[in-house]
Amino acid sequence: MTERGRAPEAHAEAEVDADARALASTLRMRILRLCLDDALTNREIAQRLDRNPATVLHHVRTLVDRGFLAAEPARRGTRGAREVPYRATGKSWRTPGGPGMSRVLIDTFLEEVALVDPQDVLTTRLGLRLDADGLEELTSRVHEVLQDFATRPATPDGVPYSAFWALHQDVSRQTPPRSAAIGSIDAALSEG
Structure with missing residues (x-):
């Protein structure tokens, strides 16, 4: 106790x-x-x-x-x-993160990016079709890259940047729409 x-x-x-x-x-x-x-x-x-x-x-x-x-x-x-x-x-x-944390992070990102000229925002959007192993590999590798940069010492005269990465099931591409496998992303991300 x-x-x-x-x-x-x-x-x-x-x-x-x-x-x-x-x-x-x-x-x-x-x-x-x-x-x-x-x-x-x-x-x-x-x-x-x-x-x-x-x-x-x-x-x-x-x-x-x-x-x-x-x-x-x-x-x-x-x-x-x-x-x-x-x-x-x-x-x-x-x-x-707890329940709802993704929403807070998205809303925070939207508030911050609204302050920037859209031409100064680098964006990428990619559609993928992955099995459980592919999802685990993707989340693990992205986590490793982000962890590497997060633990590096800041460059004193460097320009401050913010990175936001999101991964979600594309429910509009699912057949039949909206699979019951929604927990697979949560499981893969919690292991990273």
Whole structure:
């Protein structure tokens, strides 16, 4: 039993649920992205997102409490006030998504890409027909590439980019339409 009287499995499940709830917000996902390369104060985050600082502070505190953001040493702001900068820890990359997480990631991507000139967005769309082994190979190889780039040190003078990769069953191409095998993608992605 843990100190709170819960079995270790229940405690671990509660922690995963709390992490999933913390990430279930497009605003929080965008805050994490902003704090990936540079430590930013609550005021700086609010300015970049054009949001109320009090609202942003609530989200920042949630991300700090769950270990997705880490506070760095306080500094003096432009008016002499004490400001705490925050930096993303990278934990969100290692955290399994809960139900609905795909929707949050898609919505976050759509919010961010809406800020960019469409000519500056590289996109690819590909239709495939794969068996279980092919699906596993594809997800594994893509995961390896993304993991490789995620763990590389940032290039200090490099241009910041965001990558979004999605894989879904093409229900319009299924015969008969809408197969019952929807769990196969979830299984392949959870193994990656």
